[in-house]
Amino acid sequence: MIEFAMQKAWLIPFLPFLSFVLIGLITKRSEKLSAFISIACILTSFVLAILVAVGIFGAGEEFIEKSFEYSARWFSMPGLEISMGVKLDPVSSMMLFVVTLVASLVQIYSLGYMHGDPGFSRFFAYLSLFAASMLGLVIATNLLQMFVFWELVGLCSYLLIGYYYFKVSAREAAKKAFMTTRIGDFGMLLGILFLQIVFGTLNFTELAEIVPKYADYGITLGTLNLIAILLFIGPVGKSGQFPLHVWLPDAMEGPTPVSALIHAATMVVAGVYLVGRTLFLYKTATTAAEVVAYVGGFTAFFAATIALTQIEMKRILAYSTVSQLGYMIMALGVGSLTASMFQLFTHAFFKALMFLGAGSVLHAMHGKVNVWDFGGLRKKMPYTAWTFVIGGLAIAGIWPFAGFYSKDEILLEAFNTGHTGLFWLAVITAAMTAFYMWRMIFLTFFGEEKAENHPHESPFSMLLPLFVLAFLSVVGGWVALPEHGWGYYIRLGEHEAGHAPAWMIATATTAAVGGIALAAAMYWKKIISYEAVGKAAGPLYTLSFNKYFIDEFYLWINHTIVDGLGRLLYWVDIYVVDGIVNGLGFFTKEAGAVLRHTQTGRLQNYALILFAAVVVLVLYMYFKSPAAAMIVLGGGN
Amino acid sequence: MIGLGHFLVLGALLFCIGLYGALTKRNAVAVLMSIELMLNAVNINLVAFSRYLTPDYIAGQVFAVFTIIVAAAEVAVGLAIVIAIYRDRLSVELDDFDWLKW
């Protein structure tokens, strides 16, 4: 059974793809059947993923150093051999588990959330396609395969953000997401090309062996750093790192289950996963690794400061996601696969939980999004509220919830590797995280009920995923307890980080509790006036509330420089390029129109041309060849 | 003494005569006959080569026999098609067959 799952692991992405095809071609009209096929496929993939995980982790040491890998040749040309394959190791099987689990839960949740939507089947088709692409990305054996699926998940993201295509904002957000991530993809593609040119392979296993010997391939460490940074631009776009983070908050225009699945738990961590997969590169290219660490640390801090003042539930969660992704990237930058993947693992549960919880609230509030319009919802929506609270505790990093363990791991790694600055930045970020999350929780679920709201608890299909995720948000962190050996399985050349010293745990917990307490004082018990605080912060508040005007800045660039350039180019295009192209097109068409008249319709003309051509060929070859003198002899020997 | 060269020249001449007919005759049946001349020129070549160059190896003569058979089949089909188009256009003049063009 386990053996089968591992040998046939390609089925894990294939089944959702099959469901996409089936829904798209056949069952589109029947909503129930479409949803059934989609969920059945993803659940089967989930079961397979569990079997794979059992096989990989159950084998002890076997697959830690050497992954279980097989591939089929996809494309080959002289000098270029590209295969599509399956690479199973602890990291990829962990990802398979997380992605299939969250995807299954989100699909079940969507049964209730999307009920009555006119595009119900289409929605499930897209979700299936997304799951297929993401799973294909996870099992990729080489960078090109990863890139293909990377683009596919980008496409799905575009389709799903723009799902409500009749809304202008959704269309705009979809475009923004696609274009911003494309900028990153371009850098990444350059990095991939350089790797192929320099090392002649894109296979992770082979690259891991030869990259440390880069000098044999005629490049300097500086070049390797450049390649690593180019490659990192892809994750900057996909995982919403500064300065390409702007698309992620806008992506919340999509349906909430999509936000939970794609823009919180799975797709956005693709960038983290890619850096994790190519960490051997950053272990060698240490300057690039520093860049990664500081980009991550800064993004974590920066996004948290924005989240402090946002008023829409999904936007707060979006900035929180950006911030948490920054944590993961930072952990990779300081060289710890263990900590980063651990944070990825736990974050997937509590962030999906909170997004789905937010979806449940928005569902009940019929389109109201401002947290100031909510209040006291815990009475009418107890299940949503309490599961959300669990999520809040987990992300704040309160013991024994999942986030506690993973955040400590990152802090410890940052401190141990001598990045003291990043360490304190991360601690401050943790405090802010606790504050803004609990600000939202207090405003939404606590306080007084508002009379104009008529909330109701969501249906069971929506609550079930919440329960499962809440459970995992509690116990998810326990996998890192010494007896479970997370750091034993998932690592890359690093030593067990050991236990965090007591002062560190105390600091982190104090930061978290402090943040929650401050939030409680300001927004629940109203001991401290938030208005006064806002006024005191003055320009800082304005900056944060307006997201540092980065969107406006990009817009300005677009308007003045890009548009100006556009107008100039437009002129050139109309009068110069079009002139040439039209001229060429006209010439081509006219040439065709003239040449067709060689086709007279008389068969003896055709025969004449045929023979004449042969005679011309013969004469030409005679005079070209040295034997031309013998022409007088005709066909004689 | 008559040698290989003479036969090849005969073959070449016959081919050219056939070619001339095929390109200039207006009557479809005449064109078919001209093509027969071209094929026969080839047969002369084949048999002459076989006789003078590879006397122990009769591949050339076998080839010629096959060519004769194939030519017969070709003419049979050709004549049938000529009859078919005669029924349609009441003409076997090649100049009349130019509806398909450009």
Add this chain to the structure above:
Amino acid sequence: MNIDYSLLTIEMLTAGLALGLLVLSLVVPGDQRKGFGYLTAAGLAIIFAISFAFNGVNKEIIGGMYLIDDFGNFFKQLALVAGVLVALASIPYVEKLESYRGEYYSLLVFATLGMVVMVGAGDLISLYLGLELMTITFFVLTAFKRGDSKSAEAGIKYVLLGAMSSAILLYGLSMLYGVAKTTVISELVSTIQAGQISPALILGLMFLVGGFGFKISAVPFHMWSPDVYEGAPTPVTSYLAVGSKAAAFAAFVRIFMGGMPQIQEIWIALFAGLSALSMIIGNLIAIPQTNIKRMLAFSGVAQAGYILTGMVAGTNAGIKGLAFYLMIYVFATIGAFTVAIGFSNATGSDEIKDMAGLSQRNPLMAAVMLVCLLSMAGIPPLAGFAGKLFLFSAIVAQGKLWLALVGLIMSMVSVYYYLSVAKSMYMGEAADPSPIEIPGSLKLVLIVSMVVTIFLGIYPAPLTGLAEAAASVFALK
């Protein structure tokens, strides 16, 4: 001489099927011959399946006159799979015939047999026999529509020009025999010395090029093909476009690559010129065409130019690209012609302008046409893109960048006329918006063509494996 007849299983089964159909058509009453199309398709499909047993077998029989090898087998499979699709696509056409329904399918299978023999031939004589079996059968099929002026005219043009080209080819073969003193292709390698290029050899080779150039419809030997394609019954046209062309290419490769690689320098530049001319002229004249069959004929001329680049490369990689391209060309071309069959069957028209609004009248037909045309234009991720990539990378590797550039530019030109069909289908207003119904057999052909074209574009490896095996028969660079 002991002959292992089991090696000839494919040939004998195909001949048996052809004769069986002929006998059946005499025995079965006229109104009960509806199943013949399916019978033919099933029979050819079974032979196609059996042919896989010969993958990897490399033997020669009758003293090298006939070869069983991967190259031949690849093209036999091509002929058979094209035969299956054409037999299915012929069903609605044959149902409209008043008589000779059984004979039609029998002739179709005889044409397949001709191709099978031609690509397996190891000797000039057997090659010629296969070629003529195929060609003469096509003469009959082209003129098959009785009482149709266009069909008859196409028939007489094809029979006269075809016979003349046969004469040229044959003259070339006779000169080749005279120079090499053998008719066995594999012996040519040793009997034709690179240093001794006699005028007789050049005469023979140029006549051969003329003869084969006619069959593959390369410029300037292409002029028959638009007229014949337009006039012939459309299923016959599609088989002529893929089967005849592919088999002629296979024999061409067999003689030049298998028999005369040592004198490559005298024919490679020549093929490069023919290839460039075909790409340019074919694509340019295709632009103003208004009849879909005629447009596809000129596009076929251009395709012959692309495929010729595989021979220009003169390497195994080139042959691999050639074989790969011909196989995917089968599906794209038959798909496009089958749309034309379905369309003219329902509306009686082959005009591109009448196809306006086809996407509303029958979305499947429009989609298949679009996929097939875009594949021919070489748009990724369709199979045509992979094919062009293989071909062009092979010639670039041989330093013929200019030819690849011509190919790329002309591919761009081809997008223009392919897309104008798409534009008409998708954006045009239909004069008569009523839906078009097509029979199940056509639907099957359409879906198979489309799926294969897309699949091989995304995942070409299974076919490249076969093509590589086929190319490895020749000991080239």
